[in-house]
Amino acid sequence: MNAVYNFTAGPAILPKDVLIQAQAELLDYKGTGMSIMEQSHRDKEYEALHHEAAANIRKLLSISDDYAVLFLQGGASHQFAMVPMNLLAPGQTADYAASGAWASKAISEAKTIGKVNVAADCGKDRPTRVPAVNELKLTPGAAYFHFTSNETISGAQWKVLPTSEAPMIADMSSDILSRPLNVSDFGLIYAGAQKNLGPSGVTIVIIRKDLAARAPENLPSILKYATHLENDSLYNTPPCFSIYLVALVTRWVMAKGGVAAIETINEEKASRLYKAIDATEFYRGAAAKEYRSSMNVTFNLPSEELESKFAKEATAAGLKGLKGHRSVGGIRASIYNAFPIEGVDALVAFMKDFEKKNG
Numbered sequence: 001m002n003a004v005y006n007f008t009a010g011p012a013i014l015p016k017d018v019l020i021q022a023q024a025e026l027l028d029y030k031g032t033g034m035s036i037m038e039q040s041h042r043d044k045e046y047e048a049l050h051h052e053a054a055a056n057i058r059k060l061l062s063i064s065d066d067y068a069v070l071f072l073q074g075g076a077s078h079q080f081a082m083v084p085m086n087l088l089a090p091g092q093t094a095d096y097a098a099s100g101a102w103a104s105k106a107i108s109e110a111k112t113i114g115k116v117n118v119a120a121d122c123g124k125d126r127p128t129r130v131p132a133v134n135e136l137k138l139t140p141g142a143a144y145f146h147f148t149s150n151e152t153i154s155g156a157q158w159k160v161l162p163t164s165e166a167p168m169i170a171d172m173s174s175d176i177l178s179r180p181l182n183v184s185d186f187g188l189i190y191a192g193a194q195k196n197l198g199p200s201g202v203t204i205v206i207i208r209k210d211l212a213a214r215a216p217e218n219l220p221s222i223l224k225y226a227t228h229l230e231n232d233s234l235y236n237t238p239p240c241f242s243i244y245l246v247a248l249v250t251r252w253v254m255a256k257g258g259v260a261a262i263e264t265i266n267e268e269k270a271s272r273l274y275k276a277i278d279a280t281e282f283y284r285g286a287a288a289k290e291y292r293s294s295m296n297v298t299f300n301l302p303s304e305e306l307e308s309k310f311a312k313e314a315t316a317a318g319l320k321g322l323k324g325h326r327s328v329g330g331i332r333a334s335i336y337n338a339f340p341i342e343g344v345d346a347l348v349a350f351m352k353d354f355e356k357k358n359g
């Protein structure tokens with residue numbers, strides 16, 4: 001097999017060591033004679049992994065006992081609806097920061113449930129960005145304030161995290177575990193696993209326990225955070241294999257030295273790539289400099305034709321998944337935790353060569 005660097009935005013690259021271990025354990029998990037996929041979610045082998053995955057996330061983010069770590073399904077998109085269903089009572093207002101495509105989806109879903117105040121809107125700004133903390137017009141007594149910590153499509157990221165009096169809720173699908181975080185500043189954090197935590201199929205929700213009690217009585221059980229909290233995310237059959245991989249990925253992050261150590265590597269990877277973009281007029285960063293994402297590096301070439309050629313030739317050279325999201329075009333290099341720095345260097349070399357031939 002030829003070496004390939006996977007720049008896909010998600011489902012995304014997983015640590016090679018994790019895949020090797022999963023492969024080794026696939027047919028016979030720890031001498032049980034069965035795959036972990038084939039075992040009951042009530043068996044002790046699976047339960048140990050289930051608890052380890054949550055415990056690892058707790059440890060990596062220093063999460064206190066005031067919070068629960070839940071494993072849910074339906075992706076981050078399901079959280080766009082579940083958050084307001086549980087936490088936005090009639091007569092209340094929820095504040096949302098509009099920063100791009102994913103925040104907009106969260107806002108649309110919340111509007112189907114209750115009253116939304118858009119606290120700042122820079123979703124259509126070019127170069128792309130997220131709001132500055134001092135732009136936010138928050139509602140006194142709001143049910144909560146929601147923001148998207150990293151806009152995966154536009155490549156804009158909150159570098160300074162906001163604060164709010166109302167419980168703060170963040171969609172961290174594309175930057176969770178990429179940098180240290182003070183969980184106690186938040187009411188709820190959610191993230192689809194398929195970028196920094198594991199494969200698709202499981203969504204991590206970190207919720208302050210008192211908030212789980214706020215859901216309206218008549219909400220179906222499956223949609224209430226309290227149900228999943230009370231049942232330790234085993235109310236119904238969980239996505240066992242995905243959670244098994246979350247356990248392995250979080251073990252890998254710990255072996256790397258934890259989130260602060262990972263952040264240092266992430267910053268180095270991103271800075272090498274942005275440096276290459278800024279070195280020439282041929283490439284243009286899509287996000288405003290102060291808001292450039294460390295996870296999704298977006299840029300443009302002088303024409304759409306050149307962008308298509310770039311993505312095509314990069315694929316042929318083993319640099320896969322660089323085509324920008326279909327809604328915005330351009331080039332996007334997703335360099336999540338598991339993405340190796342050698343892959344960034346390979347892309348930088350390819351960029352220089354491509355410019356030489358086409359600039």
Ligand SMILES: Cc1ncc(COP(=O)(O)O)c(C=O)c1O
Pocket residue numbers: 010074075076077078102148150151152153171172173174192
């Ligand atoms: C920031 C962000 N939020 C939400 C989603 C939607 O996630 P899912 O497909 O798991 O519903 C994505 C998917 O890429 C994302 O990047």
